[in-house]
Amino acid sequence: MSQTKSNFHGTANPAVSDPEDAVLIARRMAALGPSYRLFYDEPLHPVRAEGVWITDKDGRRYLDVYNNVPSVGHCHPRVVDALSKQAAVLNTHTRYLHENVVEFSERLLATMPDSLNRTIFTCTGSEANDLALRIAHFHTGGTGIVVTDLAYHGGTLAVAEMSPSLGLGVGKNVRTVAPPDTYRTGEGDAAAEFGARVAAAFDDLRASGITPSALIFDTIFSSDGVFAPPPGILKSAVEAAHKAGAVFIADEVQPGFGRTGECFWGFQNHDLIPDIVTMGKPMGDGHPMAGLALSAELADGFGKVSRYFNTFGGNPVSAAVGLAVLNVIRDEALQENARITGKYLRDGLRDLASAHKVVGDVRGAGLFIGLEMVRDRETKTPATEETAWLVNELRRRGVLISRAGPHGNVLKIRPPLPFRPEHADHFTEVMEQTLTALAQRF
Numbered sequence: 001m002s003q004t005k006s007n008f009h010g011t012a013n014p015a016v017s018d019p020e021d022a023v024l025i026a027r028r029m030a031a032l033g034p035s036y037r038l039f040y041d042e043p044l045h046p047v048r049a050e051g052v053w054i055t056d057k058d059g060r061r062y063l064d065v066y067n068n069v070p071s072v073g074h075c076h077p078r079v080v081d082a083l084s085k086q087a088a089v090l091n092t093h094t095r096y097l098h099e100n101v102v103e104f105s106e107r108l109l110a111t112m113p114d115s116l117n118r119t120i121f122t123c124t125g126s127e128a129n130d131l132a133l134r135i136a137h138f139h140t141g142g143t144g145i146v147v148t149d150l151a152y153h154g155g156t157l158a159v160a161e162m163s164p165s166l167g168l169g170v171g172k173n174v175r176t177v178a179p180p181d182t183y184r185t186g187e188g189d190a191a192a193e194f195g196a197r198v199a200a201a202f203d204d205l206r207a208s209g210i211t212p213s214a215l216i217f218d219t220i221f222s223s224d225g226v227f228a229p230p231p232g233i234l235k236s237a238v239e240a241a242h243k244a245g246a247v248f249i250a251d252e253v254q255p256g257f258g259r260t261g262e263c264f265w266g267f268q269n270h271d272l273i274p275d276i277v278t279m280g281k282p283m284g285d286g287h288p289m290a291g292l293a294l295s296a297e298l299a300d301g302f303g304k305v306s307r308y309f310n311t312f313g314g315n316p317v318s319a320a321v322g323l324a325v326l327n328v329i330r331d332e333a334l335q336e337n338a339r340i341t342g343k344y345l346r347d348g349l350r351d352l353a354s355a356h357k358v359v360g361d362v363r364g365a366g367l368f369i370g371l372e373m374v375r376d377r378e379t380k381t382p383a384t385e386e387t388a389w390l391v392n393e394l395r396r397r398g399v400l401i402s403r404a405g406p407h408g409n410v411l412k413i414r415p416p417l418p419f420r421p422e423h424a425d426h427f428t429e430v431m432e433q434t435l436t437a438l439a440q441r442f
Contacts, residue, residue: 121314125156125280142211195236199316225405261339261366
């Protein structure tokens with residue numbers, strides 16, 4: 001595998017002043033090893049959370065502007081109640097009859113295009129993407145995959161080889177293409193250019209004797225730097241994949257479940273109908289569950305000749321949790337909140353940008369926002385060091401956030417969906433103070 005840059009900006013050797021935390025970090029390193037990284041120069045030690053707030057062991061509350069996994073809010077009481085009630089009655093696998101998994105599948109499919117009429121459940125997004133690859137390879141007879149330059153799709157062997165953001169490069173059957181970065185290239189011919197890059201990548205695979213199998217990307221391009229390209233820009237890429245004989249896999253782990261505001265799924269913002277949709281993380285509000293939605297043609301063709309079973313995927317407890325998450329999104333109008341509060345927050349951040357030239361671009365959809373930091377707005381030189389300082393300083397000021405992109409200069413903003421305008425106001429106020437401090441430091 002060829003080497004590439006990683007955008008997993010963890011801290012390998014954190015320095016802490018708290019003696020108890022220092023001991024725990026040493027124990028953690030001894031037990032877990034260096035692959036497990038911690039956020040922030042001074043790691044956070046949380047002990048409880050609720051809604052959009054996380055509380056550390058000293059009782060200090062932090063506004064969570066980063067964690068999309070607790071999608072309907074940390075420890076949502078309806079989700080906790082559904083989990084505990086079902087866990088107290090029965091938890092087993094899908095080879096026995098149970099209403100929960102059937103109802104959850106039906107409810108999930110009701111949010112999808114009609115052509116996607118089968119579900120398969122797993123525990124993690126990595127497993128979901130791994131299985132999606134197996135199905136794509138079976139259906140096409142190929143193994144060639146196209147992903148974006150800094151994509152992240154999971155941690156299994158096969159999926160890690162198509163996740164260049166891990167820093168290990170990509171496998172010999174994988175080609176990478178630049179994402180549709182309309183900030184640096186403008187909208188102009190972005191649609192044709194993205195499609196042309198995908199077509200060229202598949203041509204290169206064929207020239208190397210590798211039959212095309214799949215194009216996979218997440219429609220918010222979160223690891224690449226958070227791009228929410230205008231509707232239509234992605235269609236040419238999907239058309240290029242189909243022309244090459246490959247299937248299109250929409251990885252909805254990041255943009256799915258109402259986060260982008262206008263639509264329940266990210267691909268719907270672009271009027272796309274994927275061949276396979278993969279899901280994870282936000283499905284369970286922190287409970288480990290994931291899965292696929294796909295057509296009967298793909299699911300049944302694969303299922304008739306290849307056995308698939310996941311001991312925990314779709315179990316009664318997970319399905320009860322998934323149903324509770326769907327109910328909360330509906331009953332609390334969280335998709336609409338993502339649309340309204342997301343726009344409100346982007347407007348507030350653009351106001352900040354007018355006063356702070358280090359903010360080069362504010363972009364995103366719903367409650368998934370990228371804030372690109374630059375040293376010069378004309379040259380758009382990435383402000384990598386400044387962004388790293390911002391992440392740590394915001395943590396010191398009680399706001400949790402992280403960064404993305406090939407240069408680590410994009411603040412990745414994706415709070416739990418109950419994030420309201422009053423939370424946005426608090427965040428922008430702290431951002432204003434922190435950006436002012438940044439200007440004095442750099």
